[in-house]
Amino acid sequence: MNTLYIVSASLLLLWILGALHRNRRAKNRIIRVVEENCTGCGLCVKRCSRRVLEITVDENGKHAVLKKTDKCTACGDCIPKCKFNALEMAERIR
């Protein structure tokens, strides 16, 4: 029984520490699109579960943009999807 409590408490503690870490990361960091490298392929858009990114066409051509800056958790999941070095993590400016 004691072992079950210890395991449960450890898992809860790990979850809380992970949540605090994710929260702090989201407050301080944000993804940035390097427009000159972006081809507008859209792979990052498909990868982002928070629906933060979208493809737009403007005077710089077709490229990804952050449409909901407050929703980016800086998880970094989109970065490995980009084969053109067009995504980088940046400090969030408030």
Ligand code: SF4
């Ligand atoms: S860092 Fe995470 S939340 Fe932010 S755009 Fe990339 S996948 Fe989405």
Ligand code: SF4
């Ligand atoms: S994966 Fe890279 S090149 Fe493709 S749209 Fe996203 S940022 Fe642009």
